[in-house]
Amino acid sequence: MKRICLLVATAFIMVSCGNPMHKKFSEKNFESDLKEIKAADKLSDEEVELFAGWLIKSKLSNENLEGKTYADILNEAKQFQENQKALLKIEEEKEKAFAEKMAQAVEIKIIDKTFEKYSGIEYNNFEYLIKNKSNKTIDAIRFQFEVYNKLGDRIGDLYEVNLTDDTIAPQATYDNGVMDRFNAYSKLSNDVKDADFKGLKIVQRTLKIVYTDGSVLE
Numbered sequence: 001m002k003r004i005c006l007l008v009a010t011a012f013i014m015v016s017c018g019n020p021m022h023k024k025f026s027e028k029n030f031e032s033d034l035k036e037i038k039a040a041d042k043l044s045d046e047e048v049e050l051f052a053g054w055l056i057k058s059k060l061s062n063e064n065l066e067g068k069t070y071a072d073i074l075n076e077a078k079q080f081q082e083n084q085k086a087l088l089k090i091e092e093e094k095e096k097a098f099a100e101k102m103a104q105a106v107e108i109k110i111i112d113k114t115f116e117k118y119s120g121i122e123y124n125n126f127e128y129l130i131k132n133k134s135n136k137t138i139d140a141i142r143f144q145f146e147v148y149n150k151l152g153d154r155i156g157d158l159y160e161v162n163l164t165d166d167t168i169a170p171q172a173t174y175d176n177g178v179m180d181r182f183n184a185y186s187k188l189s190n191d192v193k194d195a196d197f198k199g200l201k202i203v204q205r206t207l208k209i210v211y212t213d214g215s216v217l218e
Contacts, residue, residue, distance in 0.1 A: 025065040025073060037070060050077050102206040105217055107131040108143055110204065111175075113197040115182070122182035124192045126159065130174045136211040138168040145204040147192065152201075155191035156180070167212065 020036040021043075023029075037043070043051060051070075054077035058065055065073060112127040126145075132138050144160045161178050168174045183189040208218040 019071075021071040021074065022069050025068050025070060027066070033070065043074075047074065050074070050081060053077070054080070099205070102209070102217065105132075105134050105209055106138070106141065106206055107133060108145075108204055108206060110145055110202040113192070113195070113200070115193050116179075118179075123179040124156070124182055124189065125177050125179050127175065127177045128161070130163075130168060130176075132168040132170060132172050132174070134211075135170045136213055136215070137170060138209060139212045140164045140208075140210040141168075141206070142208045143204060143206045145202055147195075148201040148203065149191070149195060150199050150201075155195060155200075156188050 019042060020033060020040050023033055023036075026033065038048075051074050054073060055065075057063075058073075068076075107130070109129045109131075110126050111129055114125045114127070116123055116125050130138075130141065141163045142160065144158060146154055146158055147156045148154050157180065159178055159180065163174075163176070166174065166176075180189075180192070182193060208216065210216050
């Protein structure tokens with residue numbers, strides 16, 4: 001029985017020594033260990049990227065890794081990544097629920113883009129429509145939108161509209177425009193000016209709705 005246990009223990013030690021990931025982290029041998037890990041080709045490309053990123057993060061935050069094996073460190077990085085994915089999923093679900101709630105109350109569309117001059121000043125102008133889908137009068141509303149070209153690149157700024165001077169009756173439609181002063185030295189401003197509206201993708205987000213009865217949706 002002792003002989004069997006000894007053989008198992010010996011085999012375990014040999015396997016551990018054969019895999020550099022089972023080595024304990026050492027500041028002194030860190031560089032040579034990394035070369036050995038890379039040469040052993042034990043990690044996928046994704047694991048290598050994750051492992052390296054976690055080591056850099058630990059270094060910058062002055063985290064003590066002494067006593068941990070490289071396998072332990074990689075597992076910590078994987079666990080952190082999984083936790084981040086779970087948190088991101090929760091946030092995405094919250095954002096989706098929020099968007100659906102707002103979509104039931106109001107519909108906002110950017111319907112056109114023009115380039116105009118007022119009092120000698122040039123503007124990129126976006127026209128929008130707001131449809132109040134509720135049975136309450138809207139007293140104020142805030143929304144944002146971003147503009148993307150056919151390649152998926154954002155052009156222009158993050159536009160925010162705060163409508164506070166007009167009300168929108170229940171089931172009524174309201175139209176207006178947002179004017180962005182043109183900057184001839186800005187690539188984003190020029191990209192908006194030169195873009196064909198039909199080829200643009202508008203991503204809009206309603207942030208807050210205030211009704212005349214005092215209720216608020218946000």
